[in-house]
Amino acid sequence: MADDDLTARLRAASAACTRSVLHGERESPADAFARLGAACGELGIDSWDTYGDGGAVARLEAEVAELLGKPAAVFFPSGVMGQQAALRAWCERSGSRRVALPDRSHLLVHEEDGPRELHGFRFEHLTTGRRTATAADLLALPAGLGAALVELPLRDAGCRLPTWDELVDLSRTARELGVPLHVDGARLWESQPFLDHSLPEVADLADSVYVSFYKVLGAHAGAAVAGPADLAADLRRWRRRMGGTLFRMTPYAVGALAGLHEHLPRVGEYVGWARDLARELSAAGFTVDPDPPHTNTFQVHAPGRADAVNERLAEFMERERLAPGSPWWDAPVPGLVTTEVAVQGAALAHDPAQVARLWTEIVGLRRS
The missing domain is CATH 3.40.640.10 (Type I PLP-dependent aspartate aminotransferase-like (Major domain))
Incomplete structure (x- = not known):
């Protein structure tokens, strides 16, 4: 499959997913605007x-x-x-x-x-x-x-x-x-x-x-x-x-205020979950960088080819309607692929060990 075709397939498969392992839960524009409206009430925002x-x-x-x-x-x-x-x-x-x-x-x-x-x-x-x-x-x-x-x-x-x-x-x-x-x-x-x-x-x-x-x-x-x-x-x-x-910049400001109140107190949890996942990935044979992660975001490397790994990733998302992470790209070192992990609130509902096992299957690593 051509690179452009695979990229389009990945995007379509990700858009069709109803759940996400790492990122925020999917919502429509209507749902997002309704959430901003509710935030105005909760925060007492009554003027532009x-x-x-x-x-x-x-x-x-x-x-x-x-x-x-x-x-x-x-x-x-x-x-x-x-x-x-x-x-x-x-x-x-x-x-x-x-x-x-x-x-x-x-x-x-x-x-x-x-x-x-x-x-x-x-x-x-x-x-x-x-x-x-x-x-x-x-x-x-x-x-x-x-x-x-x-x-x-x-x-x-x-x-x-x-x-x-x-x-x-x-x-x-x-x-x-x-x-x-x-x-x-x-x-x-x-x-x-x-x-x-x-x-x-x-x-x-x-x-x-x-x-x-x-x-x-x-x-x-x-x-x-x-x-x-x-x-x-x-x-x-x-x-x-x-x-x-x-x-008018009020809509952006309301979203930022809601995020400061909802997510900032939980950032430590996101970083902790990222470190737990990194530990499980390292044990499964992946290379984590930095190890342990300094924030909730880090890079992961593994043996493989990006096209083959992304084919399996697309197949998984199309079948399960679950987005397990981001696409992979070929690393500068031949024979290795890389992806970025960015942990947000949705991840806390998942077991890091289970996520690592899932990634092992998608990347094609052999379990020790």
Whole structure:
């Protein structure tokens, strides 16, 4: 079967599934909007925002600022916009468009060169490959940086995190050098259990922090950048300039507030279940990276060919109407396949040992 045909088959099979092992339960647009309506009642949201002022947006910004221990937070319809605005604001202040960041950063890999085309950033690699940043990496770069970005966790390295001491040293060095440190915290909520410090303690190490609302929190879209009050004023200007100050942003804010109240208290459970699954997969002959996982998200490797594994995955979903995980891709090392595990609330209803046995059959590993 051609790759395009298999991809289409996988998508159709996944869409037809009525249950999911790892991700949130499936719901129609009508059900999703009904859930938002119910959340308005539960949260006491009875007024709209107007171009981001007031209503649920103001409440969300206040809650995020308090959660992260920052003076202010600004809502954005997307993390792409929020992070570009934050880096632009810091670079405008410093007079330098040089930004240090990992070579696997979202800004370099997934944004169609937008940050450079729109803002003229000159990117320099803080790290390369699967390694997380240290103070030595920052010290090795020439002086005159406009900002530095660290991704917590480094998603394209299996959601890998630095140790707490490494992060403290990096923060101290950035401040000694006068380099604003921005945290790409798309998965910061999920990183807190591994770092074993409170969210305000983590955020205090950075000058600005971006967080996402649509991943583990389950909102439909949206992000926020938290930092000093004067930075927030700059962020609001850049949000308007970039077309992000929509007339009504209440639906996104309500979804984010509901996620903060429903899912944030349970993130530790999601991370714990991910580690239980990783342990079962390792025992079954899979390679887990990192092992144990640093967050609720990690990578899994196994012998095989992606087309053969995905054929079996499609057959299973078509037969059982259950989505056991994401498709697999051929790893850079010949003869190995890789997938990403991202654990959300639905996983807690499943036995990690049973899921590992299911994956063994789909991948075609022989049981020891």
